[in-house]
Amino acid sequence: MNRLTYYALAIFNISVTPIVQEISPPKYHHKDPETSERLLCDQCPPGTYVRQHCTAARKTECSPCPSNHYSEHWHYSQECKYCSVVCKEMQYVQQECNSTHNRVCECIDGWYLELEFCLRHRKCPPGFGVVQPGTSESDTICRRCTKGFFSNETSSTAACQQHTSCHSLGMRTAVKGNATHDSLCYQNTEASTSKCEIDVSLCEEALFRFAVPSELAPNWLNILVESLPGMKVKEANLDRIKQKYNSQEQIFQLLKLWKLQNKEQDVVKNVIQDIDLCEKGVLKHIGHINLTTDELLALMQSLPGKKVLKDDIKSMLLVCNSPKHILKLLSLWRTKNGDHDTIRGIRHLKTKNIPPAVAQNLKKLIRFLHSPTMYRLYQKLFLKMIGNQVQSLKAGCL
Template identity: 65%
Template structure:
């Protein structure tokens, strides 16, 4: 695979960052109503998603996953809209915090391979891990690989995937500093800080149509 193809492979148009995923998943109501997606589509600002796209999401994804997939598509179609730019800017705190925890890990190729194998669902091929190590700075490698994993596992929640991986990493005697950093990221992605950001940006954007999600104590 040449470098230009690899760049396209690593940065697919409909991927989201770890923080954007966490942010959008807060919008999934605790109780889904039959017309929930229609209400969401009608209230989202910017370019409206067409009916065909919405129906495709309904066919391909579980009811709990549909909201996330719809928001991901909406973000892609409206990436130049001021509201979307505001959301992206608003989660800089999250991105910076994640980078702070991940950036210093400096995992070896073998450790990266074990981490990716520990995630549930479809696996990222070893050759993609090798290419990522060659092309990306050490501080970027985990995020790039998680991006590849998300693409292969569209209905999987990355945060829950990392929780699953942590249980398996215990058997590999992973460095304690690495597992602690991953735990901090998992907690932060579902923290009250993120929920307040969701309330401030997303609920203001579409009004009170979204039912609040329950936040557990972490």
């Protein structure tokens, strides 16, 4: 073998020979009790403990940790640590004790650890959304919904949601969204608008009930039937009214039915047009009030008798614009309660759970509808409605 070949093989042998580097354990100093020599001993690995320290003649002897004991790192202690962690209330064992780790406990879902105790995650109230969900180590972080977003629930997980764009759906906005409720939309059609019609407005109801004298004249109901212009109320309907209602309620039911049958008649249209002054006054008191679904429900629940339900309110919001919300719901309440006097119902309203401003405006509305100005208007319209043939009789009763 020539010298060049020898060197080539030597270089090749060096390049392919693997280099094995043994990891040396961490060391610790120990004084041999027999020789007083200061030695550098190997530490024991995790999961073991020092059974015998090293001597000049032998290495450190390590033994496995006994049951319910552990050592997590390299060390030179002659004992393992006891698995001391005990899971407390609202915690579960995330990792059981073993030779290298203590027992690990974690708060159950929906709770987090605070000063060794598990506390329930904070729930964000309506108008606030979750920006950072809680974990087993940290609480929920809430933030107020910004403009264009809402949250209508109390939740530890729900973020604020964007308001529905009624315009993008080809619809109109019935109720503008705010921080606590979404926008409510309704179809921009004549059909949907007609669904918000009220059979008898508050002003019409006040007028019709005004037609009931404090002392009823004999046969007053029959006199009204014959005196009212337009299409006459049929005998069968009149008998049904007499059988079902008391004498004072019969007048209201008669005029309500008469209006329904003659709503296209000019004489009725003229009366309705003249009552517009009253209707504007009603809207002035309650037409500007913009309540959430929950606030409208609280208002309806505060009235006596049978209740208007949340589903009724949701259906109303789809077809009525904001100024008519309360008026439509009061009409629904009257219908559910057998045409009970709406004004009397409002008088018995329990104001505890409704906004004070709403309660105050409803009280002002009652005073407005029963004011001398309105009484004079009712008298004028009623006499115009029934004609001069019974004017003297009605004036005497008034």
